[in-house]
Amino acid sequence: MKKIKWILFSAIAILIAAGWFTYQKVTDETYEGMSIIPEQHKDITLFKGLEPRRNDYVMDGNHWREIYDYYKKQLPKHGWKVEYEQSSPNDDVPGFMSTWRKKGLDWELSISGGYYKTDNQTEVIFDKIPILHSTTWIDQIPNTICIYKNTSDENGSEIKDPSQINELVRIINGAIDWNGEVQPREKSTVIRAGDIEVKVLYEGDKEIYLQSEKGTKIMKPESEFFKLMNL
Secondary structure (H helix, E strand, C coil): CHHHHHHHHHHHHHHHHHHHHHHHHHHHHHCCCCCCCHHHCCCCCCCCCCEEECCEEEEECCCHHHHHHHHHHHHHHHCEEEEEEEEECCCCCCEEEEEEEECCCCEEEEEEEEEECCCCEEEEEEEEEECCCCCCCCCCCCCCEEEECCCCCCCCEEECCHHHHHHHHHHHHHCEECCCCCCCCCEEEEEEECCEEEEEEECCCCCEEEEECCEEEEECCCHHHHHHHCC
16 A cells, blocks of 8 residues: 555656646746846836747737837836937837846846737737946047057157047947956957057958057957958
8 A cells, every 4th residue: 555655656746847847948948038137127117918929028019009008007107217219100010129127136127018910919918138338548649649550569650640540439438338257368469548548459341459558458350440440
């Protein structure tokens, strides 16, 4: 009798484990493409009727305006402040876009939605977007900028054209502050602008790293930058 009970107990345990595994797998697949899941955040309530679908939420019918008004009212109650919002009721796909920030968070919440007439569905996307910072490295525009082809080069080439100088300063100041790992690059050059010396690490179409006594920045390999640097 004890043996039968043990077998039954083991079978039930296996069924429970299998059921939990299946539930977890289905849940993971349901939210697979989402950077943020509203159901897991007390300060981001989910509009009633929205159902998760991998990378977005959907519900039958035209409800984009109700959802838009709902989050405009609810999010401020939980400490969120709107950074940007826009609605387009007259477009082929009427809908809205909005971004929200909350004190103490290094990311912002993006909520966008629209009504698709062909499917008679409202689709809403929640996204978690890192807040990027760009520290100003060059406060005063120098009269000249000197470019050294490599770190050991003693004789650099000068840029005196004000428009070129302004554009280079704009690019350097606008690059994103970077606290992550700096990947190796095949080539390097040095920019001297006034009192600041900026080392540029680059390689083909990979991201460019800028390094100075003020820290590290990262930027896309813009063709305009290479042209200004004569690289």
